[in-house]
Amino acid sequence: MLATLRAIAMMSAITIVLLMGHGSSFAASKGLVAFSQAEMTNEWRVMDTKEMERAWKHAGYDFVWTNANSDPSKQLSDVQDLLTRKPVLLIVAPIEYEPLAPVPGLAEKAHVPLLVVDRALPGQPGKNGWISLVTTDFVDSGKRVAEDVVAQLTKKNGAPKGILLHVTGNTGASPVIDEEKGLEEVFKTTPDIKIAASCDSKNSREGGRSCMEDLLQAFPPGKVDGVIFDNDAAAIGGIAALNAAGRTDLKSMVWGKDGTVDGLTAILNGEMSFTVQTPPFFGAASVLIFENWKAGKSVQPVVYVNKESFDAHTPADKARVEQRIQELKKMGVGCC
Incomplete structure (x- = not known):
């Protein structure tokens, strides 16, 4: 019996050593x-x-x-x-x-x-x-969006002027507050660009679509030049509302944020102008x-954290968007 107990004890000690040697899964x-x-x-x-x-x-x-x-x-x-x-x-x-x-x-x-x-x-x-x-750095994100807005409105209207709608994320959240600071920092140098109305999308596709449907009722064709969305999900919902309403006057005059596959695809399809990553x-x-x-x-x-901006304003920019979509798909994700 004593020999048996000693054998069991020896086997147990060997087992513990072997398990410890298998790596961190057994570490404290x-x-x-x-x-x-x-x-x-x-x-x-x-x-x-x-x-x-x-x-x-x-x-x-x-x-x-x-x-x-x-x-x-x-x-x-x-x-x-x-x-x-x-x-x-x-x-x-x-x-x-x-x-x-x-x-x-x-x-x-x-x-x-x-x-x-x-x-x-x-x-x-x-x-x-x-x-x-x-x-x-959401202030920087807002500045990047606003700079592209200025460039595209100048291209469309011959000068940095136009009326915008702003579909925000969660009202009161720091990214929304900071991104608005970035927008304002750029737009204060372009007094003829004005944001006429805003709506809280709650950062969702459904919220973006609902906001856009409501805003389009108040701003018929000819009354607004573009729409800024605080995230790509809301932008995709908003684009669906624009398409359903036949608002071709706003085609491509849409700005997002996050760098999702859907947002990047909308850029390639000419439905969105610009997006910036939010990793x-x-x-x-x-x-x-x-x-x-x-x-x-x-x-x-x-x-x-580091981030990148995306648009299709040049062939090189478009190629980078296409490349980024493939990068995200290889990772098995659709976002950011």
């Missing part, structure tokens, strides 16, 4: 990372969540996430629940700016470091446990920032 977790996602209403958000989970798990962390379903009150509740789990890091992608203002204070009180991604929050990244804001990939950058912060290294309070 570095801790729990908790992610509060704003919504899952579009492909951008789905990709954002998947890449976030993949990056943190690959880095050796446990990962849990919640879906606020576009509701700021639910997101605050989600954050409170996640903090009770004592994660080593809280990551928040806020649905709106002001309603989520308590988040940094909640994380600080719970002694949990914070990363905010995509959209900003009130407060100062880099202080009181808020490590960094990882985002897109949804913050996971890998977040891991690097957190690991550097843990190691006592200097990290930037605001980190911007």
Whole structure:
């Protein structure tokens, strides 16, 4: 019996050594990372969540996430629940700016470091446990859109003048606020370009179509020169409404944002003038920032992801759009 027990013990020890030698799947977790996602209403958000989970798990962390379903009150509740789990890091992608203002204070009180991604929050990244804001420079995105608007209206009207409609994303969200700042920064130099009306699409295709249908009733042919959409999904819905209404006067005088396959295809089809990327990939950058912060290294309070603009104004531009569509399809995605 004693010999048998010794044999079993020896086999168990050998098994443990072999399992440990198989790699990180059996290594101890570095801790729990908790992610509060704003919504899952579009492909951008789905990709954002998947890449976030993949990056943190690959880095050796446990990962849990919640879906606020576009509701700021639910997101605050989600954050409170996640903090009770004592994660080593809280990551928040806020649905709106002001309603989520308590988040940094909640994380600080719970002694949990914070990363905010995509959209900003009130407060100062880099202080009181808020490590960094990882985002897109949406002011720059607005400027890029506005510069193309000026160029195309000048081409159409012989001068930088015209009347525009603006179909926004979520009213009150920091990208909407910042993109409008970028638009205004350019348009203040072109006083004959004016935005006559706006409508909140909630960042959805259906919302874009509904907004466009309502706005077309107030602005018949000859009364408006173009439409700015805060995202490609809403733009595609708006283009469907334009086509259904036979509004050929606005063909191609549409601007989007995100660089989706649908948006890029609309550019090739002559239905949209321009789009600029809003990359949804913050996971890998977040891991690097957190690991550097843990190691006592200097990290930037605001980190911007890279992006690219797309149009078909020249043969080279058109070729790049076609190439980007193929790149996205090879990755098996349709967004950004």
